[in-house]
Amino acid sequence: MKTTKIITSTLFIAAVSTAQAFAHATFVDGSAEQESTVVAALQVPHGCEGGLATTEVQIKLPEGFISAKPQPKAGWELEVIKGDYQKAYKNHGKEIKSGPVEIRWKGGNLPDEFYDTFTVQGKVSGVEVGQELPFKVTQLCGDKGKVSWDEVAAAGVDPHSLKNPAPTIKVTAKAHTGGHDHAGMSMDTDVVKAGNLEVSGGATKAMLPGQPVGGGYVTIKNGGDSDDKLIGVESSVAGRAEIHEMAMVNDVMKMRKLDEGIVIPAGQTVELKPGGLHMMFFDVKKPFAEGDKVPVTLIFEKAGKVDVILSAGAAKGGGDHQHN
Structure with a gap:
């Protein structure tokens, strides 16, 4: 195993509030579909015995949770320990043998007296439906306290x-979503979950x-009971990225930048597609080619931030790329 360089985050990550206190460390969402990318948010409910404050949180990632990316937290240093997986996995067409x-x-x-969430994104891969993935967690409270959430229930034993x-994520069958044609474009089949949102x-x-x-399209489903909003887009392959809309104004099709973002209403699905809401990529370093993964x-x-992959299809079928 090797340890990456420790970095100190100066990003501000807002804590998600909840009305219910949990006695044990648990995930906000305790399930994930087969072969899907999931944002796993661990809830740390309290400190160590005697009311000691938590100063370190460690999560051991189970086999079958690959290509992990942790979310930095303001005021905390982040350490990522890498090692070899027990077998090789496929992720976006590439063979993966090691990672965090x-x-x-x-x-x-x-x-x-407070709780917080510690978040890591990863792909659930090569795991059977119904299997529970245990994430062994350790809380340290300076050098005076420690809490280990590391017990794994044997077959037939109630985890409660x-x-x-150990907090677990139960693997469920992959949903068969309806056919959004997107003008014949190739679409990435991964479903990325982030809290109540699913991006596909x-x-x-x-x-x-x-x-x-260049343009970009996704489908965003909000399964929660409160609205969220897409407020920005970034990509390492473009100088800048923006959110745009094409709409008819006085019988003329016009394009405009949506500085205010796009609301994702509670319980609804919003589709970014050609001729409507979409993403735009400017100063592209290398023109997208058919078959590329963007x-x-x-x-x-x-x-917060959610990483997705756009699969590049053929150039035919028109698009949202003319800014005249």
Whole structure:
């Protein structure tokens, strides 16, 4: 195993509030579909015995949770321990044999009277439906206290009977979503979960010679009881990315930038597609070609940053790329 360089985050991550206190460390969402990318948010409910504040949180990632990316937290150092997987996995067409196996948030201060979430994104791969993936967690409270959530229930044993059960994610069957054609484009089949949001159908089109900008499309489902908002887009392959809309104004089709973002209403699905809401990529370093996988980060008001992949289809079928 090897340890990556420890970095100190200066990003501000807003804590998600809840009306219910949990006695054990648990995940906000305790389930994930087969072969899906999930944002696992661990809830740390209290400090160590005697009311000691938590200063470090360690999560050991189970086999079958691959290509993990932790979310930095303001005031905490982040350490990622890498190692070899027990077998090879496929992720976006590439063979993956190693990656993060443990995440540590260090040097922080979470008082006993508060709770917080510690978040890591990863793909659930090669795991049977119904299997529970245990994430063994350790809380340190300076050098005077420690809580280990590392007990794994044997077959037939109720996990609730354990004193310090490891938080688990139960693997469910992959949903068969309806056919959003996106004008014949190839779409990435991964479903990325972030809290109450599910992002799927990532797609783009190959760029024609001389085409100055590229477009991007996804489907966003909000399964929660409160609205969220897509407030920004980033991509390492473009100088800048924006959220746009094409709409009829006085019988004329016009394009405009949505500085205010896109609301994702509670219990509803919003589709970014050609001829409507969509993403735009400017100063593209290399024109998208058919078959490319374009990395994009969606930024939500509540769910935070979510990494998705757009699969590039053929250039045919028109698009949203003309800014005249």
